[in-house]
Amino acid sequence: MRPRTKKLLFSFSLLVFLFFYIPIMFVIIYSFNDSKLGTVWTGFTLDWYSSIFQNHQLINATMNSLYLAVISTVIATILGTLAALALYRYTFIGKKAVEFLFYIPVVIPDIVVAVALLAIYGILNVSLGLNTAIPGHVAITISYVMLVVLARLSSFDSSLEEAAKDLGANEWQTFWKVTFPLIFPGILAGGLLAFTISLDEFVISFFTLGPGDNTLPVLVYSMVRLGVSPEVNVLSTIIIVIMFIVVTIVGLNMRKKGDMRND
Incomplete structure (x- = not known):
C-alpha cells in the first residue's frame, strides 16, 4: 500500500471515529453540568448522579425499556438461531420465500411495522400495554x-458433527457439545445486537404502548419540547459505561477461548 493511500485511509477512519464518539463524549461531559439546561455549561457537579435515583418517572421508563429489551432479545435470539439452523441445514419447498420474509424487517421502515401492529390490535380489540410492544420488537430484531x-x-x-456422531453422540448431544459451542459467538453477537436495537426502539414502542407506559426513548422524546434534563445525560453515561464493561468482558472471554483452542 502506498504511503499516501495509507495516510488517506487513516485520516478517513479517524474522521469516522470522531463523528461517532464526539457526541458520546459531550453526553458524558454534560452529565456533570450544574445547569438544568443540557446545552448550557455553568459548572461541575455530581448532584445529578444522586438525584437520578429520585426521578421515578425516568427509572420506571428505563425498567420498561430493559424489560422489553430482555424479553424481546430472548425470544428473537431463540427463534433467529433456529431459523438460521433450518435455512443452513435443510432444503425445502419455499426456502427462498422464507429467506426473503426474514429479510423484510431489515429493509422496511419501523413505522410500517408499528402501524400494521396497531391495526391488528384494533381488529382483535386488544388493550394496549407494555407487553403489546414485544411482538414488534421481536419482529424487527429476529432477522x-x-x-x-x-x-x-x-x-x-460439518465434519466435526459427523465425528461426534461416529463416536456415539446422538443428535441432541452433538448439538449441545459440538454445534452450540462453535456457533455461540454468533448467537451472542446477534443477541447483543437485538438487545441494543430493542433498547433503542422508539417508533414501534410509541405506537404500541398503552396509556401511562413509557420506555426511555419515548420519555426522552416527550421531554425534548421542554428541554432534556441532565439526568438523561447521567443515565446515558451509566448505560454507556455498563455496555462498555459488558462488551469488554465478553470480548476478552471470547479471545481467551480462541487462544485456548489454538493452543
Missing part, C-alpha cells in the same frame, strides 16, 4: 439475529 448466526454458520465445519 438481525438470523443473519449474524448464518454468517457464523457459513464457516462452520
